[in-house]
Amino acid sequence: xxxxxxxxxxxxxxxxxxxxxxxxxxxxxxxxxxxxxxxxxxxxxxxxxxxxxxxxxxxxxxxxxxxxxxxxxxxxxxxxxxxxxxxxxxxxxxxxxxxxxxxxxxxxxxxxxxxxxxxxxxxxxxxxxxxxxxxxxxxxxxxxxxxxxxxxxxxxxxxxxxxxxxxxxxxxxxxxxxxxxxxxxxxxxxxxxxxxxxxxxxxx
Numbered sequence: 001x002x003x004x005x006x007x008x009x010x011x012x013x014x015x016x017x018x019x020x021x022x023x024x025x026x027x028x029x030x031x032x033x034x035x036x037x038x039x040x041x042x043x044x045x046x047x048x049x050x051x052x053x054x055x056x057x058x059x060x061x062x063x064x065x066x067x068x069x070x071x072x073x074x075x076x077x078x079x080x081x082x083x084x085x086x087x088x089x090x091x092x093x094x095x096x097x098x099x100x101x102x103x104x105x106x107x108x109x110x111x112x113x114x115x116x117x118x119x120x121x122x123x124x125x126x127x128x129x130x131x132x133x134x135x136x137x138x139x140x141x142x143x144x145x146x147x148x149x150x151x152x153x154x155x156x157x158x159x160x161x162x163x164x165x166x167x168x169x170x171x172x173x174x175x176x177x178x179x180x181x182x183x184x185x186x187x188x189x190x191x192x193x194x195x196x197x198x199x200x201x202x203x204x
Contacts, residue, residue, distance in 0.1 A: 018043040029053050048116050096139045099180040109179065111139065117174050118148060124170035125163040127155035131191065137184075145184045148175065153192040164188045 017025065020040055028040055029050055040046045093111030115133050122128045130150050137146035148171055154163050168186045175183050 017045045017049055020046055022049070025049050026053060044110075044113065048112060051116065051119075094140055096179065096181065097142050099142050111135070114139070114175075114179065114181070117178060118150065118171055121167045121170035121174055122152075125154070125158070125166040127158060127194070128163050128167060129153040129194075130167070136187075137182075139181060142180060143182055145182050147185045147187055148183065149187040149189075151189050151191045153194055154190055155194045160190055160193075164190060 018039070020043065025040065025046060028037060033041075033050075040050075093115075095108050095110060096114055097108045114135070118133050119130050122130045130152055132149075132151040134149045135146055136149055138144040139146050150167075150171070152164060152167060154160055168188055171186045172183065175181055
Protein backbone atom coordinates (compact mmCIF):
# COMPACT_ATOMS: atom_id res chain seq x y z
CA UNK A 1 0.00 0.00 0.00
CA UNK A 2 1.53 3.30 -1.07
CA UNK A 3 1.24 6.72 0.49
CA UNK A 4 -1.69 7.73 -1.74
CA UNK A 5 -3.62 4.66 -0.63
CA UNK A 6 -3.09 5.57 3.03
CA UNK A 7 -4.20 9.13 2.36
CA UNK A 8 -7.39 7.77 0.79
CA UNK A 9 -8.12 5.86 3.99
CA UNK A 10 -8.74 9.18 5.72
CA UNK A 11 -12.20 9.07 4.16
CA UNK A 12 -12.62 12.84 4.27
CA UNK A 13 -15.31 14.44 2.14
CA UNK A 14 -15.52 17.98 0.67
CA UNK A 15 -18.23 18.88 3.19
CA UNK A 16 -15.72 18.13 5.97
CA UNK A 17 -13.23 20.47 4.34
CA UNK A 18 -15.30 23.51 3.36
CA UNK A 19 -15.59 22.29 -0.23
CA UNK A 20 -11.92 21.34 -0.70
CA UNK A 21 -11.09 17.75 -1.67
CA UNK A 22 -8.44 15.58 -0.02
CA UNK A 23 -6.66 15.42 -3.40
CA UNK A 24 -6.43 19.22 -3.53
CA UNK A 25 -5.03 19.28 -0.01
CA UNK A 26 -2.46 16.62 -0.88
CA UNK A 27 -1.31 18.60 -3.90
CA UNK A 28 -1.23 21.80 -1.84
CA UNK A 29 0.94 20.10 0.76
CA UNK A 30 3.22 18.68 -1.94
CA UNK A 31 3.71 22.27 -3.21
CA UNK A 32 4.71 23.24 0.34
CA UNK A 33 1.56 25.41 0.55
CA UNK A 34 2.89 27.72 -2.15
CA UNK A 35 1.31 29.90 -3.37
CA UNK A 36 -0.91 30.31 -0.30
CA UNK A 37 -4.55 29.40 -0.92
CA UNK A 38 -6.80 31.66 1.20
CA UNK A 39 -9.67 29.18 0.93
CA UNK A 40 -7.53 26.46 2.54
CA UNK A 41 -5.69 28.65 5.00
CA UNK A 42 -8.94 30.11 6.36
CA UNK A 43 -10.59 26.71 6.91
CA UNK A 44 -10.18 25.08 10.32
CA UNK A 45 -11.12 21.71 8.84
CA UNK A 46 -8.51 22.04 6.11
CA UNK A 47 -5.86 23.03 8.64
CA UNK A 48 -6.52 19.92 10.72
CA UNK A 49 -6.54 17.79 7.58
CA UNK A 50 -3.20 19.24 6.46
CA UNK A 51 -1.79 18.38 9.87
CA UNK A 52 -3.13 14.84 9.43
CA UNK A 53 -1.55 14.53 5.99
CA UNK A 54 1.78 15.75 7.36
CA UNK A 55 1.58 13.07 10.04
CA UNK A 56 1.06 10.43 7.39
CA UNK A 57 4.02 11.78 5.48
CA UNK A 58 6.16 11.43 8.57
CA UNK A 59 5.49 7.69 8.66
CA UNK A 60 8.54 6.15 7.04
CA UNK A 61 8.08 4.00 3.91
CA UNK A 62 9.58 1.10 5.88
CA UNK A 63 6.78 1.19 8.45
CA UNK A 64 4.08 1.51 5.80
CA UNK A 65 5.53 -1.42 3.83
CA UNK A 66 5.87 -3.56 6.95
CA UNK A 67 2.28 -2.86 7.91
CA UNK A 68 0.95 -3.69 4.44
CA UNK A 69 3.04 -6.87 4.18
CA UNK A 70 1.83 -8.37 7.45
CA UNK A 71 0.71 -12.01 7.08
CA UNK A 72 -2.09 -12.58 7.72
CA UNK A 73 -3.23 -8.97 7.15
CA UNK A 74 -3.96 -7.27 10.43
CA UNK A 75 -7.63 -6.44 10.90
CA UNK A 76 -6.79 -3.38 12.96
CA UNK A 77 -3.25 -2.41 12.05
CA UNK A 78 -1.56 0.46 13.86
CA UNK A 79 -1.33 2.50 10.66
CA UNK A 80 -5.07 2.15 10.08
CA UNK A 81 -5.65 3.10 13.70
CA UNK A 82 -3.62 6.28 13.33
CA UNK A 83 -5.45 7.14 10.11
CA UNK A 84 -8.85 6.57 11.69
CA UNK A 85 -7.86 8.74 14.63
CA UNK A 86 -6.61 11.69 12.64
CA UNK A 87 -9.62 11.56 10.32
CA UNK A 88 -11.80 12.17 13.37
CA UNK A 89 -9.81 15.33 14.11
CA UNK A 90 -11.25 16.98 11.01
CA UNK A 91 -14.88 16.30 11.93
CA UNK A 92 -16.12 19.07 14.20
CA UNK A 93 -18.15 16.85 16.53
CA UNK A 94 -19.60 18.30 19.72
CA UNK A 95 -19.00 21.85 20.87
CA UNK A 96 -16.96 22.14 24.07
CA UNK A 97 -17.55 25.33 26.06
CA UNK A 98 -14.66 27.36 27.44
CA UNK A 99 -15.36 29.16 30.70
CA UNK A 100 -14.61 32.89 30.54
CA UNK A 101 -15.04 35.75 32.99
CA UNK A 102 -17.55 37.72 30.94
CA UNK A 103 -21.13 36.38 31.16
CA UNK A 104 -21.81 37.88 27.73
CA UNK A 105 -19.03 35.86 26.07
CA UNK A 106 -19.69 32.52 24.41
CA UNK A 107 -16.38 30.75 23.87
CA UNK A 108 -15.75 27.16 22.87
CA UNK A 109 -13.88 24.73 20.66
CA UNK A 110 -14.98 21.67 18.72
CA UNK A 111 -14.39 18.09 19.71
CA UNK A 112 -12.27 17.64 16.59
CA UNK A 113 -10.09 20.59 17.56
CA UNK A 114 -9.60 19.13 21.02
CA UNK A 115 -8.53 15.80 19.52
CA UNK A 116 -6.06 17.67 17.34
CA UNK A 117 -4.72 19.41 20.43
CA UNK A 118 -4.29 16.10 22.26
CA UNK A 119 -2.50 14.65 19.25
CA UNK A 120 0.22 17.30 19.50
CA UNK A 121 1.41 15.58 22.66
CA UNK A 122 3.09 12.82 20.68
CA UNK A 123 5.87 15.30 19.93
CA UNK A 124 6.87 15.08 23.59
CA UNK A 125 8.17 11.57 22.84
CA UNK A 126 9.63 11.54 19.30
CA UNK A 127 8.56 8.56 17.23
CA UNK A 128 5.33 7.92 19.10
CA UNK A 129 2.00 8.08 17.31
CA UNK A 130 -1.43 8.61 18.83
CA UNK A 131 -4.20 6.58 17.23
CA UNK A 132 -7.64 6.39 18.78
CA UNK A 133 -8.51 9.28 21.08
CA UNK A 134 -11.73 9.42 23.10
CA UNK A 135 -13.15 11.60 25.85
CA UNK A 136 -14.80 9.85 28.77
CA UNK A 137 -17.32 12.14 30.43
CA UNK A 138 -19.64 14.92 29.32
CA UNK A 139 -17.33 17.39 27.61
CA UNK A 140 -20.28 19.65 26.84
CA UNK A 141 -20.65 20.47 30.55
CA UNK A 142 -17.99 22.95 31.76
CA UNK A 143 -17.55 21.41 35.24
CA UNK A 144 -18.07 17.74 34.39
CA UNK A 145 -15.03 15.52 35.03
CA UNK A 146 -13.43 14.26 31.82
CA UNK A 147 -10.79 11.61 31.15
CA UNK A 148 -8.78 11.47 27.95
CA UNK A 149 -8.16 7.94 26.68
CA UNK A 150 -5.67 7.32 23.88
CA UNK A 151 -4.01 4.43 22.11
CA UNK A 152 -0.30 4.90 21.54
CA UNK A 153 2.22 3.38 19.17
CA UNK A 154 5.88 3.57 20.22
CA UNK A 155 9.03 3.05 18.17
CA UNK A 156 11.07 -0.11 18.62
CA UNK A 157 13.70 0.28 21.34
CA UNK A 158 11.96 3.15 23.13
CA UNK A 159 11.46 3.08 26.89
CA UNK A 160 7.71 2.46 26.83
CA UNK A 161 6.86 3.73 30.31
CA UNK A 162 8.95 6.87 29.85
CA UNK A 163 7.39 7.59 26.45
CA UNK A 164 3.86 7.09 27.79
CA UNK A 165 4.57 9.31 30.80
CA UNK A 166 5.96 12.07 28.60
CA UNK A 167 2.89 11.96 26.35
CA UNK A 168 0.57 11.89 29.37
CA UNK A 169 2.18 14.95 30.94
CA UNK A 170 2.08 16.82 27.64
CA UNK A 171 -1.60 16.06 27.17
CA UNK A 172 -2.30 17.40 30.66
CA UNK A 173 -0.35 20.55 29.90
CA UNK A 174 -1.98 21.19 26.53
CA UNK A 175 -5.54 20.56 27.68
CA UNK A 176 -5.26 22.62 30.86
CA UNK A 177 -3.44 25.47 29.12
CA UNK A 178 -5.74 25.84 26.13
CA UNK A 179 -9.14 24.76 27.50
CA UNK A 180 -11.14 24.77 30.70
CA UNK A 181 -12.05 21.09 30.45
CA UNK A 182 -12.12 19.53 33.93
CA UNK A 183 -9.46 16.95 33.11
CA UNK A 184 -9.14 14.26 35.77
CA UNK A 185 -6.87 11.70 34.15
CA UNK A 186 -5.17 10.56 30.98
CA UNK A 187 -5.45 6.85 30.18
CA UNK A 188 -2.89 5.44 27.76
CA UNK A 189 -2.89 1.99 26.18
CA UNK A 190 0.26 1.11 24.22
CA UNK A 191 -1.17 -0.87 21.33
CA UNK A 192 1.85 -1.30 19.09
CA UNK A 193 5.61 -1.27 18.91
CA UNK A 194 6.57 -0.06 15.48
CA UNK A 195 8.69 -2.52 13.52
CA UNK A 196 12.44 -2.07 13.32
CA UNK A 197 14.40 -1.89 10.12
CA UNK A 198 15.96 -5.37 9.62
CA UNK A 199 19.01 -3.81 7.97
CA UNK A 200 19.62 -1.76 11.09
CA UNK A 201 19.55 -4.89 13.24
CA UNK A 202 21.94 -6.71 10.88
CA UNK A 203 24.41 -3.85 11.00
CA UNK A 204 24.52 -3.62 14.80
